Amino acid sequence: MDAQALKDSWHLVARSGDQVPLFFYSTLFLMHPETRDMFPVSMAAQRDRLVSALGRIVSNVDRVDEAVPLIQQLGRDHRKFAVVAGHYPAVGHALLATLQHFLGDRWTPALANDWKQAYELIAKVMIDAADAASATSPPWWEGEIIGHERLTLDIAVIRARLNYPYPFRPGQSASFSFALRPRLWRFYSFANAPRRDNTIDLHVRVVDGGTVSTALVHGVQRGDILRVGAPVGDRLTLNPNLPRDLLLIAGGTGLAPLKALVEQVAYEGPTRRVHFFVGARTSRELYDIEALTKLETEYPWLSVVPVVSHDVLYRGERGQVADVALRAWRGQEVFVCGSGEMVGATVTRLVEAGVPNEQIHFDESTTGEGKEP
Ligand SMILES: Cc1cc2nc3c(=O)[nH]c(=O)nc-3n(C[C@H](O)[C@H](O)[C@H](O)COP(=O)(O)OP(=O)(O)OC[C@H]3O[C@@H](n4cnc5c(N)ncnc54)[C@H](O)[C@@H]3O)c2cc1C
């Protein structure tokens, strides 16, 4: 397989922007109408989750070994869309037809064969993982909302009780959907470590014009049912073989998965010291600080420091959260979570200050795009 040819051709196709998913979905739904029901009712504001990921993943087939765990996760998670093995050829056809359309003369039999083989390989990893998962877990879980608290105008903390035990690790996320916004799935991070009563906490912030976040903060109520996909993500999970102290740096609702790590340290025994720096623009946006301060008084190994960047009257730590956190840097493992912008700036600052790359773990928990493997 000529991996470079796959990458180059995908790069060329991707230049046609929105035309690519438009062609892909028209082909898919025309040739395989049975797949239409899996996708959102309105595809007008389609954020192209599937097509760009499909091209990226398949064209990186030469690095498949590194990506296998993520592709398996994706396969398990696809059970939430009611995808079964029989649907994979349909998506493969639509992908190849799309490539052929946009590549014109450059679509040679050799290239077509390479794309077909690469797609089949990735599809097999996903299908095998989904099959294995179906022996032990449902395609999605259901969680009844038992708590819904608006902590600021635009942030809600939601607690739901799941119908079956849910095997996630602190630092992971899952995608959620609910009746008010049918067939729209969005990722949210768990803000807690697994509990015996199967409850989970989510911290949701409204994104301007956001379809799902607005409904979760302002629309849903106690008693509503959330559908929960399989847990995903390993960038923010703790390595049990590396019991180093932790330096946690959060921006906005990026504190959710980091709070879950604090709970994990509490359950597993305080072998680590944890410094938790929570950044916000104004003190009003420090929405969960009361709960974190309570944890700090319970656990002598935990220190919580709120940091505010845009409020000259604030009496506590002021400035960029990365700068303040760096003062507490003593060789710990560092975990960063927040908006894409916050994470980018923080990681750059840490690297400049000499924190080794391999000790920096980060994820953009508040950006819904470009996150998939
Ligand atoms: C792994 C992962 C974990 C996540 N965890 C959380 C979490 O714990 N809490 C949380 O609140 N969110 C989290 N998110 C973001 C969440 O998945 C949604 O993207 C977010 O709630 C917006 O969805 P929406 O349907 O309301 O917006 P959409 O209707 O999809 O988008 C509306 C508009 O806003 C833009 N947009 C989408 N997201 C953002 C953003 N974050 N900032 C600026 N513009 C945006 C879109 O491009 C579009 O123009 C996470 C995302 C990922 C990938």
Ligand code: HEM
């Ligand atoms: C190699 C094969 C495939 C890859 C790499 C792939 C990858 C992805 C990725 C990364 C996403 C976004 C993540 C998410 O929203 O959870 C996605 C979404 C989706 N995929 Fe797949 N997928 C594949 C095959 C399929 C098949 C066979 C179907 C069924 C017809 C399917 C149906 C969907 C649906 C319904 C969505 C949600 C789209 C949306 O919300 O807009 N996928 N896929």
